Amino acid sequence: MREWQKETVYQIYPRSFQDSNGDGIGDINGIISRLDYLQKLGIGLIWLTPMYRSPGNDNGYDIADYYQIDPVFGTMEDFENLLNEAHKRNIKIIMDMVLNHTSNENHWFQEALKSKDNPYHDFYIWKDPVGGHEPNNWVSKFSGSAWKYVPKLDQYYLHLYDVTMPDLNWRNEKLRNKIFKMLKYWAAKGIDGFRLDVINNISKDKEMPNDTFATPLDDGRNFYTNGPHVHEYIHEMYEKVFGPNNFVTVGELSSTPISEAIKYTNPNRQELSMAFTFHHVKVDYTNGNKWTLGQYKLSDLTRILSDWQVKMNAHGGWNALFWNNHDQPRAISRFTNDTKYRDQSAKLLAMVEFGLQGTPYIYQGDEIAMKNAYFTDIKQYNDHESINAYNELLKNGVAKEKAIKILQQKSRENARLPMQWNSQKNYGFTTGQPWLKPLHHDDYSVEKVLKMKNNVFDFYRALIFLRKHKQILINGQYKLLNSQDNSVYSYERINNKGKILVMANFTDQMQERKIANGFDLLLGNYEGIKLNKGTVTLRPYESVMLEK
Template identity: 85%
Template sequence: MKEWQKETVYQIYPRSFQDSNGDGIGDINGIISRLDYLQKLGIGLIWLTPMYLSPGNDNGYDIADYYRIDPVFGTMDDFEKLLSEAHKRDIKIIMDMVLNHTSNENSWFKEALKSKDNPYHNYYIWRDPVDGHEPNNWVSKFSGSAWKYVPELDQYYLHLYDVTMPDLNWRNENLRAEIFKMLTYWANKGIDGFRLDVINNISKDKNMPNDTFNTPLDDGRNFYTNGPHVHEYIHEMYEKVFGPNKFVTVGELSSTPISEAVKYTNPKRQELSMAFTFHHVKVDYTNGKKWTLGHYKLTDLTSILSAWQTQMQRHGGWNALFWNNHDQPRAISRFTNDDEYRDQSAKLLAMVEFGLQGTPYIYQGDEIAMKNAYFTDIKQYKDHESINAYHEMLKNGMSEDLALQILQQKSRENSRLPMQWDSTKYYGFTTGQPWLKPQHHDDYSVEKVLKTKNNIFDFYRALIFLRKHKTVLVDGEYKLLNPKDNSVYSYERFNNKRKILVMANFTEHAQERDVAAGFDLILGNYGDMQLNQGKITLRPYESVMLEKK
């Protein structure tokens, strides 16, 4: 058992965590000032989303210089101090790294634009026009064509994401050598690992289809998701950087089946430590479409989670467990009740996550039950993906009201509101104007929560403690109980010494269920449990963790 398998990771979105200089944008010194808070919570690793030099078209995931800290966040000296201060508290630092694409302001791309003969031209993916059209019908994940024409070169470059984010050509050995050199630079700084953005997209099929521009738009994912050489590229990174530095690594693996995720994370293959997969957070996509008013069935959610639990464990893979991140709306608003049963809902989601097999991740604000932004005007949004999707919906005939409702439910901007530290106007996040302003004042904050008896923060602390001290939660087998139950999610974790039972009522109505004899309460989000003659009555959004030795 590896140490990181027992630890809990806390994701920080630096722009929204803590501002130290009043410019309205969170920064490195702000993070340093909150390390004692994170130590008190009990986390073992921090994942930092990108803080490299960037024009900010995708909030840092468009990197202009891999070797520089963006001045908006601070200096390299500040970053080195953050490393030192975190390590003093036995907290490891995982940096986000984007290797599928760069910013178009990156020096590599600026060189690539100079001529087809420039050595950096082949660092990116270029195609000639086909009968005056784009090379094929691929659509960008940020809407519109995935190809951008450069008249001076009479060529198109591929951008699976924003038009300002050209995709890198991993078939080029010189590019790979440059990337390994850069990763080693950060390893030598003393970091402890990487979270690898959309890493399963780096290998494109060289025979990507042409002549499809007259057919309906297609995202083309079959030609680049888990592509032909992706595993050898990641293994090469492992051999050169990850392995020698004993890094903890987590790969973002969208649209990846379990069979592939096992390959990425089985330690015998020497690729990644664990994997983020997203099937469970797409359960409310109507007909697989994100930008819809979606509803979900609990049985669909539990079926997906259970498949990943059993198959990953059976074949030696490892899950990265999460409900929230910087790209997802808040789960409390999405899957439970963020109003009347807000505390119970936050604790329920935490318990369900921490009872599963894998390494749990907390996204900033989970531990105080932060909820969706509920913006009512498109002008309140900063996120390019959300803004593009809004205009696409209007273009397709949707009303403004419905489009805004969909953004309230699905936009990733929901998770990017500044962290709520206290009861002041901007929650103690900044003394200036925050880069992203909340619409309404929410009375939940760290200050308030910590003063409350049986609070959410302490509930997370208890779960983190249990993960470290009950090995059955780390290496025990998993079994879904009552797979057709559309109200209560019940599952067991067990080994030859003990059994853990987790039950979670995802409804606002009391639910009565059978419980076998011999189980004792370890933790519950109501503080007690209503058990009578082998039957438990679960109150609205109640969750319990029981143990049988």
């Protein structure tokens, strides 16, 4: 067992975590001020989303300078202080790193624009027009064409994401060496690992053919997702940076099948420690389309989770377990009940996650049951993806009211609300005007939750403790108990010393299920549990972890 396999990671979205200077944007000193809180929670690692110098067109995932901390978050001295203070508390720091693209303000791209002969030109992916049009029909993740024309050069550059984020050309060895040098710079600072943004997109098909558009997934991704040299490139990073520094690494692997995720994370291949995959959080996409009012079936959700559990375990892969992150709406609002059964729902989702095999991730606010923003006007949104989707929906004839409801359900802005610390103005996040308007109709905060009996925060603490001390949760085999159950998710973890049974009622109705004899309660999200002669009665959104 590797040490990080029993630890829990806490994701911080710095912009929304804690502001220390009143400018309305969270910062490094704000994070430092909350380290004791995170130590009390019991987490072992912090994942920080990007804090490099950036114009902020994609909230920091558009990096203008890989070597500089953006002044909005603080100074390099502040960052070094954060590292030291975290390490004093036995908390490791994982930095987010974007290697598929840069900002168009990056020095490399500014040089690339000067001429086709400039040595930096080939750091990016350029193509000549085809018949006076784009080189192919690939679509940007942010909608529209994935190509941008530059008249001066009479060429198009590829941008799989925002038009201000040109894709890097990993076939260029000089580029790769520049990247390795930069990664070593951060390693020398003393960080403990990287979360690698859209890392499975860095190797594109050299021919770059048109996609078929036979399904919603045929938008070009068939020719750049898990591309021809991606494993080779990541192994090279492992040999030069990850391995020598004993880094914990997690790759964001959207649209990746299990067979590929195993390759990325099997330790014998020397690539990544673990994989973020997203099939389970796309379960409410209607026919693969995100921007719909989606419904989901529990049996579909449990089938997806179970496939990943069984197959990754069988072939030496390792999952990064999560419900929420900065790009996902809150699961409590999406899959459970964030009103009447808010506490039970938050605990249920936590128990389901922590009972699975993999490394669990808590996204800031999960531990106090934060919920979706439910913004009512497009003017409340900052996120480019959400605004573009809204405009596209209107263009396609969707009524404004319905378009807003879709964003209320699916927008990633839901997860970016400022952290709710106390009952003061702006929940104690800032003394100034927050960059994103917080909710004004929610009374949940860290201050309030910590005063509640049997609170969500303490429930997370209990789960983190169990992960560290129950070997079965690390190495136990996984078994789904009823694949057709659309009300209760029941699974077992099994090793040669015993069993753990997790049961979670995803409905607001009482549910009765049969269980084998001999189980005792390990943890539950209600007081008491109704066990009676081989049956368990689960109250609305009740979850239990039983052991024998």
